[in-house]
Amino acid sequence: MAYTCVEMIETKRDGRKLTPESIEWLLTAYTRDEVPDYQMSALAMAIVFNGLDPEELAAWTEAMLNSGDVMDFSGLPAPKIDKHSTGGVGDKVSIPLAPLAAVCGVAVPMMSGRGLGHTGGTLDKLESIPGFTTRLDPVRFREILFDHGVVLAGQSETIAPADRKLYALRDATGTVPSIPLIASSIMSKKLAEGLDGLVLDVKTGSGAFMKDIERSRELARTMVGIGTAHGVETVALVTSMEQPLGREVGNASEIMESVAVLRGEGPPDLVELTLALGEVMLELGGIDAGADRLRSAIEDGSGLEKLVEVAEAHGGDPSVLRDPDLLPRAPNEDVMSAAQSGYVTRCDALVVGSVATRLGAGRERKEDEIDPGVGITLEAKIGDEVTKGSVLARVRYRDESVWESHKDHLATAWEIGPAPVAPPTLVVERIP
Amino acid sequence: MAYTCVEMIETKRDGRKLTPESIEWLLTAYTRDEVPDYQMSALAMAIVFNGLDPEELAAWTEAMLNSGDVMDFSGLPAPKIDKHSTGGVGDKVSIPLAPLAAVCGVAVPMMSGRGLGHTGGTLDKLESIPGFTTRLDPVRFREILFDHGVVLAGQSETIAPADRKLYALRDATGTVPSIPLIASSIMSKKLAEGLDGLVLDVKTGSGAFMKDIERSRELARTMVGIGTAHGVETVALVTSMEQPLGREVGNASEIMESVAVLRGEGPPDLVELTLALGEVMLELGGIDAGADRLRSAIEDGSGLEKLVEVAEAHGGDPSVLRDPDLLPRAPNEDVMSAAQSGYVTRCDALVVGSVATRLGAGRERKEDEIDPGVGITLEAKIGDEVTKGSVLARVRYRDESVWESHKDHLATAWEIGPAPVAPPTLVVERIP
Numbered sequence: 001m002a003y004t005c006v007e008m009i010e011t012k013r014d015g016r017k018l019t020p021e022s023i024e025w026l027l028t029a030y031t032r033d034e035v036p037d038y039q040m041s042a043l044a045m046a047i048v049f050n051g052l053d054p055e056e057l058a059a060w061t062e063a064m065l066n067s068g069d070v071m072d073f074s075g076l077p078a079p080k081i082d083k084h085s086t087g088g089v090g091d092k093v094s095i096p097l098a099p100l101a102a103v104c105g106v107a108v109p110m111m112s113g114r115g116l117g118h119t120g121g122t123l124d125k126l127e128s129i130p131g132f133t134t135r136l137d138p139v140r141f142r143e144i145l146f147d148h149g150v151v152l153a154g155q156s157e158t159i160a161p162a163d164r165k166l167y168a169l170r171d172a173t174g175t176v177p178s179i180p181l182i183a184s185s186i187m188s189k190k191l192a193e194g195l196d197g198l199v200l201d202v203k204t205g206s207g208a209f210m211k212d213i214e215r216s217r218e219l220a221r222t223m224v225g226i227g228t229a230h231g232v233e234t235v236a237l238v239t240s241m242e243q244p245l246g247r248e249v250g251n252a253s254e255i256m257e258s259v260a261v262l263r264g265e266g267p268p269d270l271v272e273l274t275l276a277l278g279e280v281m282l283e284l285g286g287i288d289a290g291a292d293r294l295r296s297a298i299e300d301g302s303g304l305e306k307l308v309e310v311a312e313a314h315g316g317d318p319s320v321l322r323d324p325d326l327l328p329r330a331p332n333e334d335v336m337s338a339a340q341s342g343y344v345t346r347c348d349a350l351v352v353g354s355v356a357t358r359l360g361a362g363r364e365r366k367e368d369e370i371d372p373g374v375g376i377t378l379e380a381k382i383g384d385e386v387t388k389g390s391v392l393a394r395v396r397y398r399d400e401s402v403w404e405s406h407k408d409h410l411a412t413a414w415e416i417g418p419a420p421v422a423p424p425t426l427v428v429e430r431i432p
Numbered sequence: 433m434a435y436t437c438v439e440m441i442e443t444k445r446d447g448r449k450l451t452p453e454s455i456e457w458l459l460t461a462y463t464r465d466e467v468p469d470y471q472m473s474a475l476a477m478a479i480v481f482n483g484l485d486p487e488e489l490a491a492w493t494e495a496m497l498n499s500g501d502v503m504d505f506s507g508l509p510a511p512k513i514d515k516h517s518t519g520g521v522g523d524k525v526s527i528p529l530a531p532l533a534a535v536c537g538v539a540v541p542m543m544s545g546r547g548l549g550h551t552g553g554t555l556d557k558l559e560s561i562p563g564f565t566t567r568l569d570p571v572r573f574r575e576i577l578f579d580h581g582v583v584l585a586g587q588s589e590t591i592a593p594a595d596r597k598l599y600a601l602r603d604a605t606g607t608v609p610s611i612p613l614i615a616s617s618i619m620s621k622k623l624a625e626g627l628d629g630l631v632l633d634v635k636t637g638s639g640a641f642m643k644d645i646e647r648s649r650e651l652a653r654t655m656v657g658i659g660t661a662h663g664v665e666t667v668a669l670v671t672s673m674e675q676p677l678g679r680e681v682g683n684a685s686e687i688m689e690s691v692a693v694l695r696g697e698g699p700p701d702l703v704e705l706t707l708a709l710g711e712v713m714l715e716l717g718g719i720d721a722g723a724d725r726l727r728s729a730i731e732d733g734s735g736l737e738k739l740v741e742v743a744e745a746h747g748g749d750p751s752v753l754r755d756p757d758l759l760p761r762a763p764n765e766d767v768m769s770a771a772q773s774g775y776v777t778r779c780d781a782l783v784v785g786s787v788a789t790r791l792g793a794g795r796e797r798k799e800d801e802i803d804p805g806v807g808i809t810l811e812a813k814i815g816d817e818v819t820k821g822s823v824l825a826r827v828r829y830r831d832e833s834v835w836e837s838h839k840d841h842l843a844t845a846w847e848i849g850p851a852p853v854a855p856p857t858l859v860v861e862r863i864p
Contacts, residue, residue, distance in 0.1 A: 006604060006605070006606050009477075009605060009606030009607075010606040013477065013480060013606050013607075036469075036470075036604075037468075037469070037470035038468075038469035038470045038472070038473040038601060038604070038605055039473070039604065039605055040470070041470040041471070041473050041474040041477075042473040042474060042476065042477045042605035042606055042607060043606075044474065045441075045445070045473075045474045045477035045478055045481075046477055046606070048445060049477075049481045169470060172438060172468075172470070172471065173438070173441060173470055173471055173474035174438050174441030174442040174445050174474055174475075174478070175441075175445075175474060
């Protein structure tokens with residue numbers, strides 16, 4: 001073997017450059033359990049401090065990508081375009097977006113993750129549709145994509161196993177917050193989807209993993225650089241995550257709100273972001289006038305029909321999409337009221353997301369079960385005028401004592417001031 | 433448990449301060465195998481980058497010290513003073529120094545390490561005396577110290593087990609070069625000796641672990657700080673390790689040279705350093721006129737008699753100390769000659785040490801065997817005038833092909849220039 005892990009750690013520790021060959025060797029050996037975790041975690045920490053340059057990063061991502069299966073949908077004539085979000089509170093965009101984009105002519109081979117921490121996962125939301133399965137073998141994944149132009153599945157075990165192993169280690173060793181490691185983790189999985197184009201929704205703000213705009217921008221640029229270097233046209237939108245997206249934070253309730261978007265009844269911010277991301281997806285697929293096409297697919301109901309069709313293909317009961325009142329709903333409800341009159345100046349995504357998670361809408365640990373019927377409906381968001389005693393939020397919960405113990409925390413999410421304020425700009429920046 | 437290892441890693445990664453309580457918990461849990469290596473190595477790398485402040489460092493050292501036995505020789509009326517060197521090529525100072533200091537009235541409970549890399553270990557040198565054992569149980573260690581005022585043993589397994597485990601991990605994870613981790617590793621073992629005073633010989637230069645004076649000074653100050661905080665009077669001398677110390681680099685040959693010092697026939701630099709360190713040991717023991725006392729102990733032969741007495745107590749054959757020709761000697765000898773006339777301007781400790789190690793005088797890996805009879809005798813050091821063809825070094829070796837393959841490398845150790853130069857100043861600085 002031409003490389004030793006200790007030398008690679010020392011190289012990165014001292015701020016020097018790893019060769020592409022050594023990176024490929026390392027990640028292959030690590031996936032085969034031939035490099036111990038204690039060496040990989042020391043290297044990961046050195047990367048947290050000293051980073052990876054574009055060449056190292058390309059090699060790192062390719063090695064993780066090539067540690068597992070890479071899909072090939074070249075037999076499908078439509079352009080293969082996916083969207084990925086870095087995760088936000090109330091972010092259910094994928095659910096209305098994927099069918100809308102498919103209706104407008106791109107194929108969407110979407111593989112999503114589960115939620116962890118204060119942000120929900122698309123898979124968890126979809127699974128609140130009775131019968132809906134997100135665990136598909138590669139043959140069925142391909143069939144649904146070819147038959148319906150869109151598939152919404154969990155990440156297969158055979159995709160980027162190096163990333164799965166490394167991510168679990170990073171989670172346990174304080175080495176998650178490294179832009180090159182985050183970027184290569186996301187991109188190694190997305191590039192395994194055999195895409196022609198990729199749109200990234202990089203969140204910034206209180207409810208985002210990246211709280212400040214500079215770091216969000218750097219993550220966006222880094223991922224766009226990786227995608228482009230790999231030959232996949234990649235565009236990132238940096239978008240605000242100061243307050244939750246839409247009015248629903250939960251699982252079944254987010255399916256309801258997704259259906260509302262497809263019925264032309266969605267809340268303005270959620271609709272705006274869905275259309276903005278969809279427009280870029282269509283642009284990358286070589287389809288012009290994307291915004292108009294997407295709006296038409298809402299107006300004529302074809303987007304909703306596509307979601308129904310796809311849900312059925314996944315084994316789901318489509319009746320809940322036509323009548324969302326049939327979705328699971330927790331037995332108890334309470335309201336959060338405004339302590340004073342004025343204008344909402346803050347509706348903190350992190351606080352709302354954390355409380356929703358504690359109520360059972362998300363996972364604190366990987367092994368936690370999701371309760372699809374609990375959730376928070378926001379009745380007042382930034383810029384809204386409220387009067388003392390008016391409802392800020394409706395909370396659906398199962399366990400009284402759990403809700404009681406988090407009530408005060410949820411109340412801290414809102415701030416109310418005397419002067420009118422504008423809601424935050426949603427799409428902050430497009431890269432490139 | 434009030435602490436989690438991930439939180440501690442994140443704290444140090446982000447440049448914040450660890451509490452003394454969390455450090456104590458961590459090192460206790462790590463010693464008990466309750467904290468995995470992959471978390472400890474990530475923390476060690478974060479410490480490489482962000483350091484430990486004096487309070488963290490004191491807690492870290494105390495926790496390692498308290499992970500094992502701490503000796504108590506308070507029943508012995510003499511002041512307990514030890515010397516520790518950070519390791520250099522040809523550094524056999526402990527062997528003449530410990531008996532000299534004992535003769536002058538301090539008790540020396542010395543625990544030494546084995547050599548690794550290009551620097552030899554005191555234990556390996558002592559074991560070239562036939563029968564000499566450095567593995568002593570605590571009862572025998574104490575007996576020899578009480579009976580003879582000096583003991584020269586290997587570190588017991590029961591001393592600072594946290595350090596032993598952590599050092600092996602650091603060695604495999606590129607986390608050795610951290611001044612706080614080096615300082616706490618050394619000091620946790622030395623403070624376990626139940627000392628009243630400690631003299632540190634911190635090497636600087638090509639053959640030292642710390643190549644530059646600033647880092648050497650920082651290591652010296654850090655260790656003095658730890659010792660003082662623990663209540664042990666500690667002084668460091670920063671000393672030059674650009675060229676080997678003395679003229680002998682090997683094991684049996686370094687015993688020969690140690691005996692020469694005790695006979696008043698030692699090379700000037702080795703004698704100078706032995707006296708300088710000895711004088712501080714006596715000063716810390718409250719004994720004045722130390723240099724004169726040490727010189728007398730050489731002149732009247734009492735230092736050599738003490739070494740003979742101690743060697744016998746350790747099971748060694750004392751005849752080799754009276755007649756060093758009886759020591760092991762490799763069968764083959766070659767000479768290295770000067771390629772030109774002039775003055776020696778460089779005699780590189782790192783090169784000489786590395787070649788001696790390859791010949792069998794040291795270990796590249798822990799499990800390597802030492803060959804006591806191989807070695808290099810330097811006939812020309814910095815400042816010496818040489819003529820073309822004169823002998824620079826005599827090399828004793830066992831395997832012809834090994835020597836042939838390192839001959840050219842050894843030749844690079846010397847540089848010869850046209851103008852006279854002074855030998856490097858040996859004792860660069862005293863702290864405090």
